[in-house]
Amino acid sequence: MITPLPVDAPAVPAPLVPGRPARGYWKEATGRLRRNRIGVTSGLVLLFFVVVAVTSPLLAAVFTQADPRHIDLLNTFLPPFSPHHILGTDDLGRDELTRMLYGAQVSMGIGFLSVGVALTIGAGVGLLAGYYGGLLDGLLMRFVDIILAVPAIFLFILMSILFKPNTITLALIIASVGWGSIARLVRGEVLSVRTRDFMIATRALGASDARLILRHLLPNVLHVLIVFGSLYLGQVVLIEAALDFLGLGISPATPSWGNMLTNSETFFFHSSWLVIWPGVTIFVTVLAANLFGNAIRDAFDPRLR
């Protein structure tokens, strides 16, 4: 022993209470999260975009009084702070701010839906694979290996030309790959939880598999899901924007931050703000999601820092 110090002692031990993490553990974690200024700020930024997404028609009615699809060829490429067009207009004279507001619907809608679906499938597969082990584990994990070996965008593009996606199908397409990494993580966590004494003790008491998985394993991997969910949200927003930009996401008729950038190379040398607004918004959203995810991770497991 070189340093006779408690410096490396974990400030907060992992949940040791049988069955599920103690209430105090969650309380402490949320307490730490609340004291993390970056975490709180990024959480509020995310919340802001969610609110904008939910209320975008209302906001548009109040602030811009414009239809996101209303084409006005007499007023194309109006610069920012023009009368009635705070953020200017695009190549078809549509109000940029209105389109940005509606774009939040697409990004947030697809983001949260995709995260929800991927977490559900990933958690299910990870829990089953980790809990039962053996052949089932081998098969499921090989399947995950295979899914993750294919460059994801190739699959997205393929499915996109197959299904001509709308908001919901695009979210499902993105989730159809994203669950793989979650399953891997959850399985790993389950393997480490499974061998703890309380699991063996509970099984000895004659609890059913379903009860063990749902009441005892799931609460113990929940923090992994929350952390990964937040980090994955940022990834989904990026992927969705890229697909929309490529013209392979949702239909160009629906305004989205990604498809507002499509073909922008044809006009961005004279109207660079049309490139700036959506790009910065995507950046801020993804940044907030990532920082929020990091903050949650730090709050739940300070040793991972």
Added chain:
Amino acid sequence: MPGPLLEVRDLKTQFSTPEGVVKAVDGVSFELHAGETLGIVGESGCGKSVTALSIMRLVPRPGRIVGGQVLFEGRDLAKLSNAQMQEIRGESIAMIFQDPMTSLNPVFRVGWQVSEPLLLHRSMPQAKALQGGTIMLGRVGIPSPETRARDFPHHFSGGMRQRAMIAMGLTTTPPVLIADEPTTALDVTIQAQILDLLRNANREFGTATILITHNLGVVAGMCERVMVMYAGRIVESGLTTDVFAHPKHPYTWSLLRSIPRLDAERHEPLKPIEGMPPDLIAPPPGCAFHPRCPFKVERCSRDVPALNRVGDQLAACWVTQSGVELKDA
């Protein structure tokens, strides 16, 4: 008698942690003479390893030497530049560590690692340094050293790795070797071999050795002099025979009674030391050992005792300094 080779004066090393300042070494002074073997004993966390690392100026962050002097051949190591200190390390003072499994770099061949001090300090060509390292591997008892020098650490057993570590320390035949718990991580049978090896090195190369251990048996078999540390301070110091025969500090006294002895006159029961090791952030006032001390008097919780002569050795204890003998109640 010539002056000491290494002299530590009032060394203080502290760690700043979020919980407070840990006084790991709190005013340690001692001398080491050429060719002698000095043991430092104490429980984990008493500051013996930090003392050694302070001499080497290798205290890990957030640790810092905050006071005192380390004089090697009259030069204060604490005042040397980093470049000058690098010349001392490995060349004048070598150090070997507790865990041989992790102390060798897994990606380099053992022979190269053993010969690296020659490469660094003797500006030898690589081939010649390797030759020197290989010879040293042979001298520490590695069979067919030419072949084994080309192996990687993971090919070596724990005992072999510790031999290699010792060879690494000895290639430059430094005047001082600090061995920090060199046998703790090894099997009992291997321990004896490694201690033999250190004893031979001391005899053969005249290397003065500081042996840090929590094992009193090791000190008894190896060291001419011994220092006992508690809570970052030296509580007793003297010739090993004196200290072991007539301990003059209650901590030493308790330590000796907590281990089995082959030469016990009668069948004494082992007596573990009561209580917990002290908190180094907020140590008890007065003598740090007093909360656990069976002999404590009122003054012990008030004033810190200095290390003074008691009988044939030095002890920091108000009780024995006042002439009281340590005996079973």
Added chain:
Amino acid sequence: MLAKYLVRRVLATIPVVIGVTLITFMLMHVTAGSYIPGIDLNPNLKAEDVEAIKRYLGLDRPLYIQYITWLAGVGHGDFGRSMIDGSLVSSHIFDRLPATLELTITAILLGILISIPLGVTGALRRGSKIDHALTAMSVGGFAIPAFWLGLLLILVFSVQLQAWGLPFLPSGGVTTPGLGGGDLLDRVVHLILPATVLSFVYLSIWSRFTRSSMLEVLSQDYVRTARAKGMTERRVVYMHALRNAVIPLVTLVGLELPALVSGGLVVEVVFSWPGIGKLLYERALQTDYTTVLGITTFAALLVVAGNLLADILYALLDPRIRYA
């Protein structure tokens, strides 16, 4: 034994190869079915002729036989034909592959060469202003949409510099078309922007990883041993610590390959880089399923091969595997 390890790694990729090809084959079957590429181009064929051709091509046989036949074709570099113009997918792929390899390999090397020193700096100066700045940069870099970064760089380094009459970087293509283009300098100049964009995200990930890996290695006992030998801090870091810290990075790069190839597609589109990603994109817009699937199969196999390469490299760097 290294050989044993390598054999094991190669064997482990077999199920992945089978799985990947099975998925793309099934997708092909669902999307293109028994459609024979190019058959529409000949209006003189009668229904029974089409049946005969299908029999001849084996399309009447059980699905698993078709899969095995198709897989054997893939093994020989045959990735089928386009269902739009009947052209060989493999010939398109091999036309476009050099550009993709050029871009991807440059981006990987660029990413590694920049992220290692950044990560090492962050680790050595943990908690300093530089470290915080690097952390902020990597957090930011990780959140930038690659295609948007590409657009911005084009806007600044091609459009704006050109507008100001300054030397500017080309915004697309591998070389300048026409005479005078195509020499090494011209190629390098064309590579700068796309390679920067592609490596940007990985710079964030890899420099973070190097930083934490370096921090862990620096706390290892053997680093203390090295210091105790009396060497410069430079030698401690770059000779003793770095090698150990970088070995796991190889695995990480291998794991990121699918994402790198994905990112490569977007970058190729933004910079009109004539690689297989752009090829797939063009064919996707024409809903040319067979070509898209052929390229997907190829890209997946390329990634599997890249992973294998990373494993081999890892084994070569880590003596614990090389001389186990």
